[in-house]
Amino acid sequence: MDLDAVRTFVAAADAGRFQEAAAELAITQQAVSKRIAALERDLNVRLFTRTARGARLTADGQAFLPHARELLRVAERADASVRPGRRALRVDVVNRRIAAAVLLQDFYRVCPQIDLDVVTLAGDVDTAAAAVGAGTVDATFHAVPGPDHRLPDGIGAAHVLDEPHELLVGPRHPLADAAAVTPAELAGHRIRMPGLAAGTEWGAYYDELAAVFGLTIDVVGPIFGNEALLAEIAASADVATLVGAGSWYMWPDAYDLRRVPVRDPAPVYPMSLLWRLDNPHPALGRLRSYLQGRRTRPDGEVWTPTWVRRPGATPGRSLPR
Structure with a gap:
């Protein structure tokens, strides 16, 4: 008609x-x-x-x-x-607990007039970049491998977040009362990360982290969800996990879990914002400016994997053990 x-x-x-x-x-x-x-x-x-x-x-x-x-x-x-400017800005955060989701919520508090649609797409950086290129999402947060990794034509990437790690332990764990730990001190301790996906940039990150510092990262077993993992850590004297310092986790007070900073060097997970260069959505520019203004670098010595190029740091660098 x-x-x-x-x-x-x-x-x-x-x-x-x-x-x-x-x-x-x-x-x-x-x-x-x-x-x-x-x-x-x-x-x-x-x-x-x-x-x-x-x-x-x-x-x-x-x-x-x-x-x-x-x-x-x-x-x-x-x-x-x-129509750009009249529909919501659609942003992929991989997981709603990670620091990127926290940054998006902070952005919304500053710009509540912007209609924001936060989604979680399964897949690694290549899958996410393809979704950006196809227009499924306006932007996504991922760690982008170094210069040998080619993003699709027309996709922009800006480094916006360096997230240090914390060790999450229960009250009976030997490191529960530590003010901070070094990666070398984690050697010999069991770090549970069930279901860590192979072939993804975060899987590659933890593989290299474990190899460099001699860590034992246990990925065996089905994924029962974060609640089950937190309960396992609370009940154990030797199980721990690594979490991003800016990530959200909630648990019952009775668990008495502890978040212990990892330093000297601080393992840093570097994340970039990916977007289509020809995307005219007006809120996308506002988001990019906000993220660049909020970006800070962790204090002290940091470690990043060799496959990530991070300005101001030497990829793969670490202190002697």
Whole structure:
């Protein structure tokens, strides 16, 4: 159905005169007549009766009018769903607990007028970059491998977050009362990370971290969820896990879990924002500016894997054990 004809019909019904409808739509009266005549042919009914005082809706015209209004409302919503600046800015955070999600919530507090749609897509940086390129999301947070890794053409990447690690332990763990630990001090302790996905950038990160510092990262077993892992850590004297310093975790007070900073060097997970260079959404620029303004570097010596290029640090560098 021709929406221009439907729009003309509604304007003529509201105005009661074709001439006034033509003025409202900035077209000629003849064009109004032609559009309505075409709509009547499509519907095979008469919508108006001409009178000395203008145009009066027929019974069929009265029946069609509420549906015509709804057609125009649906068209408006469809247009708004894809038009940059009128639809929500859609951002992928991989997981709603990670620091990127916390940053997005802070951004929303600063800019509450921006309609934000936070989603979690499964997959590594290549899958996420493909989703950005396809327009499934406007932006995503991922660690981007070094210069040998090629992102799709037209995808921009900006380093926006360096997240240090903390050791999450229960109250009976030998390191529970430590003010901080070094990666070398974690050697020999069991670090549980069940379901750590191989072939992803975060899987590669922890593989290299374990190799460099001699860590034992246990990835065996099914994934029962964070609640089950937190309960296991609380009940154990030797199980721990690594979490991002800016990530959210909640547990019952009775667990008495401890978050111990890892330092000297601090293992840092570097995250970038990926977006399509030709994406015109006005909120995307606001988000990029906000993230660049919030970016800080951890104090002291840091460690990053060799496959990540991080400004201001030597990839793979660590202190002697």
